[in-house]
Amino acid sequence: xxxxTSSQTIALLVLLFPAxxxxxxxxxxxxxxxxxxxxxxxxxxxxxxxxxxxxLLNRVNADFTYWTWIKxxxxxxxxxxxxxxxxxxxxxxxxxxxxxxxxxxxxxMEHEDDASYARFFTYMDIFILSMLLxxxxxxxxxxxxxxxxxxxxxxxxxxxxxxxxxxxxxxxKAFVMNVIGDVGMILGTFVLFVQYKSxxxxxxxxxxxxxPPPQFLVGCFPSVHxxxxxxAVELAAFLLLVGAVAKxxxxxxxxxxxxxxxxxxxxxxxxxxxxxxxAGVYLxxxxxxxxxxxxxxxGAVAITGAVTALLAATIAIVQVDIKRVLAYSTMSQIxxxxxxxxxxxxxxxxxxxxxxxxxKALLFLAAGNVIHAMKDExxxxxxxxxxxxxxxxxxxxLIGSLSLVGVIPFVGFFSKEQILGAAFSKPGxxxxxxxxxxxxxxxxITGFYSGRMWWLSFWGKxxxxxxxxxxxxxxxxxxxxxxxxxxxxxxGGFIQTRALGVGPSIVSDxxxxxxxxxxxxxxxxxxxxxxxxxxxxxxxxxxxRSLRPWSARFxxxxxxxxxxxxxxxxxxxxxxxxxxxVAGFALRDVEKPVIDGVVVDTGVLTRAGxxxxxxxxSGYFRNYVLVFVGGxxxxxxxxxxxxxx
Amino acid sequence: MSNLVxxxxxxxxxxxxxxxxxxxxxxxxxxxxxxxxxxxxxxxELMLNAANLALVTFxxxxxxxxxxxxxxxxxxxxxxEAVVGLAILVDIFRTRDAEDIDDLSELKG
Numbered sequence: 001x002x003x004x005t006s007s008q009t010i011a012l013l014v015l016l017f018p019a020x021x022x023x024x025x026x027x028x029x030x031x032x033x034x035x036x037x038x039x040x041x042x043x044x045x046x047x048x049x050x051x052x053x054x055x056l057l058n059r060v061n062a063d064f065t066y067w068t069w070i071k072x073x074x075x076x077x078x079x080x081x082x083x084x085x086x087x088x089x090x091x092x093x094x095x096x097x098x099x100x101x102x103x104x105x106x107x108x109m110e111h112e113d114d115a116s117y118a119r120f121f122t123y124m125d126i127f128i129l130s131m132l133l134x135x136x137x138x139x140x141x142x143x144x145x146x147x148x149x150x151x152x153x154x155x156x157x158x159x160x161x162x163x164x165x166x167x168x169x170x171x172x173k174a175f176v177m178n179v180i181g182d183v184g185m186i187l188g189t190f191v192l193f194v195q196y197k198s199x200x201x202x203x204x205x206x207x208x209x210x211x212p213p214p215q216f217l218v219g220c221f222p223s224v225h226x227x228x229x230x231x232a233v234e235l236a237a238f239l240l241l242v243g244a245v246a247k248x249x250x251x252x253x254x255x256x257x258x259x260x261x262x263x264x265x266x267x268x269x270x271x272x273x274x275x276x277x278x279a280g281v282y283l284x285x286x287x288x289x290x291x292x293x294x295x296x297x298x299g300a301v302a303i304t305g306a307v308t309a310l311l312a313a314t315i316a317i318v319q320v321d322i323k324r325v326l327a328y329s330t331m332s333q334i335x336x337x338x339x340x341x342x343x344x345x346x347x348x349x350x351x352x353x354x355x356x357x358x359x360k361a362l363l364f365l366a367a368g369n370v371i372h373a374m375k376d377e378x379x380x381x382x383x384x385x386x387x388x389x390x391x392x393x394x395x396x397x398l399i400g401s402l403s404l405v406g407v408i409p410f411v412g413f414f415s416k417e418q419i420l421g422a423a424f425s426k427p428g429x430x431x432x433x434x435x436x437x438x439x440x441x442x443x444x445i446t447g448f449y450s451g452r453m454w455w456l457s458f459w460g461k462x463x464x465x466x467x468x469x470x471x472x473x474x475x476x477x478x479x480x481x482x483x484x485x486x487x488x489x490x491x492g493g494f495i496q497t498r499a500l501g502v503g504p505s506i507v508s509d510x511x512x513x514x515x516x517x518x519x520x521x522x523x524x525x526x527x528x529x530x531x532x533x534x535x536x537x538x539x540x541x542x543x544x545r546s547l548r549p550w551s552a553r554f555x556x557x558x559x560x561x562x563x564x565x566x567x568x569x570x571x572x573x574x575x576x577x578x579x580x581x582v583a584g585f586a587l588r589d590v591e592k593p594v595i596d597g598v599v600v601d602t603g604v605l606t607r608a609g610x611x612x613x614x615x616x617x618s619g620y621f622r623n624y625v626l627v628f629v630g631g632x633x634x635x636x637x638x639x640x641x642x643x644x645x
Numbered sequence: 646m647s648n649l650v651x652x653x654x655x656x657x658x659x660x661x662x663x664x665x666x667x668x669x670x671x672x673x674x675x676x677x678x679x680x681x682x683x684x685x686x687x688x689x690e691l692m693l694n695a696a697n698l699a700l701v702t703f704x705x706x707x708x709x710x711x712x713x714x715x716x717x718x719x720x721x722x723x724x725x726e727a728v729v730g731l732a733i734l735v736d737i738f739r740t741r742d743a744e745d746i747d748d749l750s751e752l753k754g
Contacts, residue, residue, distance in 0.1 A: 617752065619753025621747075622677050
């Protein structure tokens with residue numbers, strides 16, 4: 001195909017490999033040997049990874065338009081892929097971390113029968129495809145398509161064990177919550193289209209920033225354009241934020257994420273920690289020309305993030321399910337990312353996205369090793385003493401935990417500290433200082449709940465309730481991805497030590513070419529306070545070892561946290577029960593008497609009428625003839641009388 | 646009413662029409678009262694022939710050949726109708742246990 005340049009072809013192949021993998025597995029996977037599934041499922045992801053790396057090495061930075069998808073008057077939707085440093089960065093995270101997790105699933109899902117095994121990898125490939133479409137899309141329509149498709153694949157994978165009622169309910173909840181976000185995205189796109197008559201990123205951003213191409217992507221500083229359209233831009237930014245909040249499980253649309261832990265653990269690692277839930281962060285970074293102009297919405301992003309970070313971290317203190325602790329910690333960490341992009345430190349937020357993908361995927365996969373060995377038990381109180389039985393898993397989990405807490409030299413320190421430092425040092429913004437305080441408090445709490453999780457699961461004496469006396473070691477195919485992620489979580493931070501004011505800052509240099517650069521540096525006081533926060537967090541991590549029972553001293557606080565601030569109860573009272581009541585009313589008093597009544601009465605009436613009329617149909621030939629002749633005689637008489645008169 | 650000259654003798658047209666009326670009524674009564682399907686078919690032929698007779702009479706009286714031509718056509722149709730009707734009857738009585746037309750009354754309401 002001569003009209004496709006090679007970079008253009010490779011960009012398309014990034015999407016086509018997972019699509020082909022999903023199609024092949026969906027069509028034939030379960031009839032063919034399991035070895036085939038094992039090769040095709042992760043293979044498709046790794047092939048996409050190679051394509052992304054190829055684009056990266058060729059320094060591709062382009063907006064490829066392949067064809068016009070819809071054209072109706074002034075409304076035109078092209079199929080275009082925006083390949084720039086931001087989408088390639090996300091593509092690397094999705095296919096790289098995704099590839100490791102899908103490979104890990106080969107071992108984790110081994111107990112499934114052949115059909116379910118192939119179904120799992122089909123869904124995984126569909127997810128990778130949707131997520132890549134989301135980040136590579138060059139216009140709002142395909143962004144929304146990818147956005148909705150990741151919601152769908154998340155639904156399919158949460159409900160993977162569809163025989164379990166709780167899994168089905170959790171999947172439905174996640175889907176409904178995500179659709180709220182989809183509606184926000186679609187409405188936001190409507191507003192932008194009405195205002196700027198375009199659905200492509202380039203068209204909209206050009207209109208918003210008022211900069212000539214190609215500067216509209218980075219903005220043409222120092223002139224930040226605020227025209228008469230600023231109200232529409234604010235509205236669009238808030239509507240897009242609804243989408244981001246729902247997808248990234250931020251307050252107040254966060255309740256689906258802890259329930260989503262019903263899915264298999266690799267799913268939790270890939271979708272509900274490393275990639276999909278960070279899509280909201282990507283969205284805000286991608287829409288930075290809009291948020292740079294829409295200052296109120298931009299502030300709302302930061303506040304949402306900070307509040308979510310704190311509340312989720314406090315809830316994590318009292319959870320006993322290891323995956324739920326990780327789920328709340330994910331919410332909390334994504335809160336940091338929202339805080340960063342909300343402050344305008346886009347590359348700091350994206351760096352934390354990368355680092356979080358490393359250490360949270362590591363934590364989930366290591367937890368998966370434990371759950372797999374414990375015959376699907378997830379209650380931490382029933383583990384205990386796994387240090388002696390599962391040494392490599394314990395060590396990798398510890399690396400992940402320390403990275404989550406943000407201890408030097410693990411990757412989490414550099415990324416989290418860059419965010420907190422950016423908040424602390426943002427010039428001329430006293431509100432940012434409050435947000436820093438919330439973030440720092442969260443960091444300290446993170447130390448506590450991570451410590452509680454690790455000591456409870458791996459230290460001490462084995463719990464008498466432990467389901468397995470001598471847990472088996474994880475298979476090699478499961479341990480290798482965990483090991484790679486552990487290495488990344490340990491040394492990954494050295495690609496960007498900007499938080500300490502020295503050393504390289506590869507991620508920021510890479511991303512600042514396409515997002516608004518952070519125009520201030522962390523001051524010395526910020527570094528000092530950051531290290532103090534880290535020491536405090538690490539201290540609490542250590543202190544959690546000797547602290548039990550955990551929170552008997554404040555029963556009201558424990559109750560509040562165990563009920564997760566009563567969000568589920570409030571939503572149940574405000575939305576679910578009234579809806580149930582309305583539905584019940586409609587069923588009892590509208591559907592049955594009115595709609596059913598009309599239908600049934602119509603039937604009864606028709607039947608009675610038919611019974612009356614059927615008397616005339618005797619079935620005897622001569623009766624019909626008699627009627628016919630009688631009619632003819634009457635007609636003849638009328639004719640004769642008329643002719644004679 | 647004008648007279649018609651037939652074979653040297655002169656007859657009033659109403660005689661022919663009267664004969665046609667009698668034949669038609671006989672045919673109608675036959676269709677109505679008889680149960681044997683074969684007889685019913687014959688009665689229908691009788692009615693058709695009565696109609697033909699009326700057609701020819703009026704044609705002759707009005708000096709217009711259309712009526713005679715139409716009588717020829719109606720004979721053709723009658724022949725076709727007899728063929729189809731007989732074929733159906735033969736088939737019905739071969740495949741079904743029916744003695745007369747009253748046994749074929751499944752379509753009653």
